Amino acid sequence: MRTSHYPFSAIVGCDAEPLDDLGLALVLASVSPEIGGVLVRGQKGTAKSTAVRALAPLLPPVEVYRGDRFSVDPADPAQESPDGPFPPGTAVERRPVRLVELPVGATEDRVLGSLHLEQALTHGRVAYEPGLLARGHRGLLYVDEVNLLHDHLVDLLLDAAATGRVTVERDGFSVEHAARFLLIGTMNPEEGELRPQLLDRFGLTVEVAAPSDPAARVEVVRRRMAYDADAAAFSERYDRAEKALAERIAAARETARRARLSDAALLKIAQVCAAFEVDGLRADIVTARTALAHAAWEGRTSVSLADIRRAALLALPHRRRRNPFDAPGLDEELLDRVLGDEEPPPDGPEPPGGSEGPTGSDDPASPADDGGDGGDDAPEDADGAPSRPPEAGAGEPDRSSVPPRGPENAREAEAPRDRGDAERDGAGPEPTAGTTVGAGAPYRPRTFTARGTGTGADGRRSRALGSRGRRIGAAPPGGGSGGPLHLVETVRAAASRPHGGGRIGLLPGDLRVAVREGQESNLVLFCVDASGSMAARKRMGEVKTAILSLLLDAYRRRDKVGLVTFRGTAADLVLPPTRSVDTAAARLDALPAGGRTPLAEGLLEAARVLRRERLRDPRQRPLLVLVTDGRATGGRGAVGRSLQAADHVAGLGVATVVVDGESGPLRLGLAAALAARMGAEHLPVDEVSADALGNAVRERAA
Template identity: 85%
Template structure:
């Protein structure tokens, strides 16, 4: 088998060279044995060999047979597959080529992914011709997306359509093309940079969490091998040549065996019991687990599925399907899994079950959404649509699950009565300084936007001129964010010039690209008052629930979020701007409250963060969400300093929302005064909920 010295050998990766393999190596191998599993998502911090393993995988896969000159790589042995380059007459040469590893850049355009008009043919010969895109190149190969969580929404939609149907349809610029696009989708991501949309997350058959080894000996071995590869890649690759060949032969043998592996009714029933026990959504989890168990049995050289196959399949296929909202960490309770599986092996051969057949499950059955199979997808689940119970839940209600970085302190409810102070307005007892209060169940919040029209990255919050949305005009390339060629306006610009001979010639200055109006993502910076005046249990719980709901909204709108808090004598940037809203939720959950209110310091720290982020990305417009009751008790002259700080923030011209945390019968209205000073929108915390706002409007209209 020809080796690729430019790629680090798969068998040289620590963890992929052992028996049994670690989760990363096994997931990639099983998806290669049975591509119908639906791909692999690899989650982990940077520097954990995610990309190295994926790039090394392609060299292990058997080559594919294609018609010579066929850009769409249809299978010559399958008469049902048709290529836009065909039909191919009898006797057309068939050649063998290595499996392609196609990398989809995060910043790719829609034309690059789907394909577009071949401009050279159109402009020089006047012919309408189609130039295939990345999805066409990836047919019968691997489609790799590094940092898949940063992929733009419109590219995510294209991937979802192709993964569901196995085909791509292009209707644009005067041509119509449809071609097959069945590929093994592999994505890698760092969870600290944000999470995936639920639909795309569910499309990945298997998910693996990777981290750097903690064993010093293993770390030394990783470094030693990498340095040897960098020193002499050819010699290093040759040293692992026999191991690579053996691994490739084992994958090819497993691909042949998987068609003969038997999944008995008892084993299938056990898979259904496991999926039901873990309360996964839909039936895709059952299908993927069954296919993974078949592939694992074939990989181990067995012809029937055992308990060990089901267990390993469940550990790879179920963790990411148990998440109920973006702040839940993926994972699976292995003790519960073992209890459900039991100790007995499923019988390899069962009598025919009532109403069905015990025929072997064909691992090549169509996936959900393909012809002949039900699509188990429903509409995108919006966790923010949960009932609005944030204001009425008892204090002892559990908080939503959090990520692994969650480090909660004991709830204020556990504090002894004598350690509590009394709120100044007499409304509620206040926990001692430094204690924490959890948020309740998030709700659907009001939609806050930045006024005007921006030009930031694609998102779902504020109006913007970008590459997606409705077409509102055309302009020469280079003047705006760029977009697809506007053929009609290009021809119109060329025709408006004087011509001789009756023919219209195109020049570079005639080119026009579409101008589109859509939506952008924003930087949402939370500046939260965590002082003693906000520390009353009901008040702080209500405030945290509102912020958690707004964070969930920021996740759905693809925003960047940051968190500044102020209490005692200073302000702190608790979370620098990031796309990982689940990290922000974890920091919020552990946020203590108590002490004085240094309002001026909080505003000035927020201003510093906003100025710094404006220098980093001038196109990303910020939205400042200030959560406070407006009190300033940070020392002598604190009120005057707070007003000066408010004037400074107002001078930045940043869209601002003041969420008023004041409650109780005695209200001073300081937050409303501060909002006027800032030129901001003032919202009582009780009206952050969209449902609460609707109720208030209906009451006023009655």
């Protein structure tokens, strides 16, 4: 049985000097919580959760009023607790910093707080039960798999980060309390991206990866096994290192209060942020705070170029991404050119904003103003794994010689294409087998929604009844009603039953839950003929561009998109249903074309994917987009097998669009016949353009 947490200083990479990026980012955010938190990106088994959970015991304890559930600071008269006011002489106690974990499946009531049911039902009093945001005040709020957090919980986090307070107005009570916390999130990018609004609220971001050095991997396994065998004895071996680290963090906090940024250092930071074309000024503020924290961590009160460089590498990578297809990281050569080699004067005049400087309480860009630039389970998170990030900016072009990478030209920068083919009216020559054709620049498609009201997973597209959104009524539990308990309607149902006077008794049949109308996500599965007959550059390029555009829209609206291709003798699921547009864009660019047309195999593979996704989530409504000319050249009996496969797909009852890739003056009409057999909508090849394909999907789903 475990009796102690895994020591921070025992994590390979956090036990070295200097610290690796993961350890340094967590330490700097602890030294200066105004930085705004840390986002850790990496695959499972890279010690993300272990490092976060090991951080809390290293932080200095906080002083609170005894019995105060909201942990206000007794030394700050501006903070008021709903449990107060506290008269002079109220006992003050010191307690460890809390690590509060926010589950991705938490309800809104659990996060914000709710009516205290016991007090309401037994004593008839309206009392407030604090939520996770109240418990996390002045502590660490940790969200594992933060990219999977439901949108309604993301909205709550954004509100709290922007204001530093939580306001609850519901069920007959009104409560407002402080909620300032160090937000730490971990995520696996393969499982989907993070909403841009929430991504920007993280002060620092770190990319972690498992080591390739066998000796380092052996050391990770050795330490993990020793900890599992005797956690107390293992932790005791690192007591001295843990105490030294805790003392250094406390000393750095004191040094940070005296640290100052010269005008020259501020100018360098502004030049760096401008060179990387980050949006807004939050990047400048966070970089300045991080540079100050790094200087304090090194025991200095003045900021050097090395401090600014380390700060930029942690604070800017996630802010320079103009769209989801841009790779994370910074061009370190460009960063070094902007910084130069001339150190800023250490004792320049104080920057504007009051005597407290960038880290003082009078800073006009405090968390209340700038948004508070405020895990993996043990079986799959190899505790103690090193978190050495890959080289940032590897392979990136020199940004001083390329145009900004906005949505309109992001793909040009990453997937060069034959511009002569794009300008020709004809389809162009067919590439040889295995040739790859690049996609054009993605466009923003118009919104499409599924007909009616569904019950799918939370998203931002089609109407649905679920656990979030506006409350439109109440109903007994079950029957698709997944909202929280509706206390008023529950009491009303109990009161409507005949009773002999006295107290109203509650029965199971009286329970009512809130019925909420929000939005759901959808699954769009593309089944693309990548054979020789469909490999003309213009047609394949337009198909890829349309898919790329829908991927970008799916990222914004939390949809899933999958891609099945068939060519040669088989079909492949080149993109399993996902919300990770980075992975999707890479797979789409690498999609080859040429060879025979195994249409039956493509349809059967699409059917298999749809059946599997239906088992995973029966509520998610899919749309199949089949791009083909209808030819089946996969061997003897290919035509008969393709018709049988079409009947099988039609039997699934999935809405389908067949995009006819046949071209030329002589057309056989095979795709049109295939669409009729499947009960699908048919779209002629003359309309296969990026806009036409996007419109076909929208019209069919509407």
